[in-house]
Amino acid sequence: MKLRKSAIALLSVVLLAQTLSACGKKDSKGNSLADKPNKLTVGIKFDQPGLGLKAPDGTFKGFDVDVAKYIAKELGVKEGDITFKESKSAERENLIEKGEVDYIVATYSITDVRKEKVAFAGPYFVAHQDLLVKSSNTKITGPESLTGNMKLCSVKGSTPAQKIKDKYSKAVQLQEYGTYSDCVDALLSGAVDAVTTDDVILAGYAAQHPGDLKVIGKGFSDEHYGVGLKKTDTKGKTAINAAITKMIGDGSWEAALQKNVGPSGYKIPAKPAVTE
Numbered sequence: 001m002k003l004r005k006s007a008i009a010l011l012s013v014v015l016l017a018q019t020l021s022a023c024g025k026k027d028s029k030g031n032s033l034a035d036k037p038n039k040l041t042v043g044i045k046f047d048q049p050g051l052g053l054k055a056p057d058g059t060f061k062g063f064d065v066d067v068a069k070y071i072a073k074e075l076g077v078k079e080g081d082i083t084f085k086e087s088k089s090a091e092r093e094n095l096i097e098k099g100e101v102d103y104i105v106a107t108y109s110i111t112d113v114r115k116e117k118v119a120f121a122g123p124y125f126v127a128h129q130d131l132l133v134k135s136s137n138t139k140i141t142g143p144e145s146l147t148g149n150m151k152l153c154s155v156k157g158s159t160p161a162q163k164i165k166d167k168y169s170k171a172v173q174l175q176e177y178g179t180y181s182d183c184v185d186a187l188l189s190g191a192v193d194a195v196t197t198d199d200v201i202l203a204g205y206a207a208q209h210p211g212d213l214k215v216i217g218k219g220f221s222d223e224h225y226g227v228g229l230k231k232t233d234t235k236g237k238t239a240i241n242a243a244i245t246k247m248i249g250d251g252s253w254e255a256a257l258q259k260n261v262g263p264s265g266y267k268i269p270a271k272p273a274v275t276e
């Protein structure tokens with residue numbers, strides 16, 4: 001009898017502990033994003049106008065933000081239950097692997113090297129590497145015009161920086177910063193001659209400095225933007241692919257681009273096919 005009583009007491013302690021831990025934890029920390037999470041932490045950029053931007057009032061704006069919200073809605077999560085976390089280029093794989101974000105929508109190109117660590121859904125957009133220079137610059141007309149006395153800024157852990165190292169490292173001095181907004185400040189102050197990353201990102205900065213900065217407009221790569229998530233979450237990837245396909249199909253994708261990217265003058269591209 002005594003034994004039974006203590007067994008019941010033990011059982012109730014175990015049950016209570018389980019309930020408490022389930023309350024504090026989000027479901028998505030379980031196995032899959034497809035398993036009805038009740039809240040989400042989503043990685044975005046904080047400094048890329050038109051794409052992922054933290055406004056002075058603490059709100060978040062941009063095409064990536066709208067894609068992130070659409071996916072959350074399809075996963076059953078209300079907008080108020082999303083926490084946005086800054087995900088700089090070099091930190092993205094790490095943030096996903098450590099579980100510090102549930103997924104990332106941050107101008108994140110799908111590459112085989114990154115796929116060794118994370119999975120991608122998408123693509124949801126295709127951009128092209130380009131160059132941003134001062135409007136008065138007539139010497140830089142494309143990557144082939146870069147010379148050894150020029151300083152070119154890009155961001156650590158990004159595909160554009162890698163491309164410069166692989167293909168143009170002899171032609172130019174690459175400076176790797178932590179964010180593109182730091183590169184743009186360096187360009188405005190004259191510390192560097194050009195900034196390189198995806199055209200859609202550069203268009204946002206050029207629009208912030210009309211008359212001072214221009215995008216060259218000779219794309220020299222294809223950057224397929226994916227939504228990064230845990231490598232093992234196959235069900236979550238399928239669910240995010242379905243959300244992206246729905247967003248493209250129901251007109252929300254185009255509307256989000258017109259609203260966020262349209263004002264920079266960037267030409268809205270054709271709808272991508274979701275192939276991941």
Ligand code: GLU
Nearest residue numbers: 089107108109158159223
């Ligand atoms: N899309 C490129 C990349 O994923 C450049 C933009 C970025 O760094 O976010 O590396």
